[in-house]
Amino acid sequence: MQLGMIGLGRMGGNMASRIREAGHSIVGFDRAPDSGRDVASLEDLVSALAAPRVIWVMLPAGAPTDSTITALASLLAPGDLVIDGGNTRFIDDKAHAEELGARGVHFLEVGVSGGVWGPKNGYALMAGGEQEDFDRALPIFEALKPAGEAGLVLAGPVGAGHFSKMVHNGIEYGMMQALGEGYATLKHSELIGNPSEVIASWRAGSVVQSWLLDLLTIALEQDPDLDSMPPVANESGEARWMVEVALELGVPVPATTAALFARQTSRGGSDDALKVVSALRGQFGGHITEK
Template sequence: MEIGLIGLGKMGGNMAQRIRDGGHTVVGFDRSPASARDVASLEELVQKLSAPRAVWVMVPAGGPTDQTVNALGDLLSEGDIVIDGGNSKYTDDARHAEELGAKGIGFVDAGVSGGVWGLKNGYALMVGGAPENVARIQPVFDALKPEGEGGFVHAGPTVGAGHFAKMVHNGIEYGMMQAYAEGYELMAASPLIENVTETIKSWQQGTVIRSWLLDLAVLALESDPGLSKLRGYAEDSGEGRWTVEAAIDNAVPLPVITAALFARFASRQDDSPAMKMVAALRNQFGGHAVETAGSVSASDAIAPGSR
């Protein structure tokens, strides 16, 4: 099969290689001239592909994806298909499908998981869209997915189903990462555990919490014991927020995922205003010691035990 791939970054470049390794032809484009692109423009990419064309978009969600899909809508022809494999918000997919559909161009949304390890291990694919459009792209999905029966799902015939599934996947990932992180911090703080890295490493065999994320935690600790080279600052790329928004819209309680998202917000505060208020209130009602700017504590400001 022949496919165009727009966006040759960390994931896109590896995906192009895996598709080629699967015996297919990839025409790659990236806006950066420094990338290993095959063509210098979207126009040239479309011209190089044989009709009916299939073009996979692998660029950042939001504005970059909107601009790319809009440009393809002007360049492609009736019968062509666009696949959005980025981390787009599922609500954007209906708009893209409607705009392209008015021109007779198909649209498939594909949530992709696998990160920098996908080239070797394969990518998990969660796909949404009309069955006939998905079937057209199936050879490429088969080349990208891991070997075996798993790793691919046509999540639903309505566009947005793939990105919704990937959004929930990433929300679960938030919760799992937070649980591992909290367990690590507790063991690091306890005088009972002499070797935190080896303890976590021992969980890789025979435990109910073993996972690929646990394997990655071990790799991180082995390369940087104590994680001293890192700052405790964690970004969120959007999917966690969207998962919580969807939970509110559907009246579904997600306490773990929501707490994990808020923990990332807290990580960006050098001196949390909320925790300052907690400390101030504890001092006010109970005379509990608090650290203040320029001094060790302000516990003498309020008489101990006062209410």
């Protein structure tokens, strides 16, 4: 297949390389001149692709994706297909589909997971849209996904792919938080001589063995006490969106919520609140908190 790729950053660039290695043709565009792009504008990208075109948008959620979808709606022709592989909020997918659909342009959205390991191991892909459009893009999906049967799903209509990725990332938050809390408990115990060895021992035969556990072991091998890691973890939005949706659906998600709040706390917003707690303990109970 021939594919246009918009966004050649860390994810988009790696994905384009994996698609090329599978034998497909990529025409890449990025705003940055030093990105390795093939064309210098969206207009040039559209002109370089044979109709009916397939274009993958791999940009940050929000304004960058919204403005690109709007621009493509005016440039593309009926029968062309746009795939949004970024972390767009699922409630925005319908508007994108309608904007493109008014011009006869088809739309798929795909939640993508794999990070920096994707070029080697493949990407997990969660698509939302029509079966016909999914089948049309299948050669690209097959190039991106891991070998074997797993790693690719048509989750439902437009919105379902990004909804699935949102839930995936909420689960990821909870798993990462649990691993962090377990490591911290091991590290602070006088009984445990080497927390890193304990963590590494769980990689085989344990019900908690996972890729995240493998990655933690690698990180601990590189930095046994994680001294180079700042105690700050940003949150990119998906877990927050999942908690909001879960509240609307009446689904309790305490693990995801706790993991989300832990990340927000790490960013410093809780400092003043904890000062108030410390001051009140001193006022009513005479408790003195040592710095």
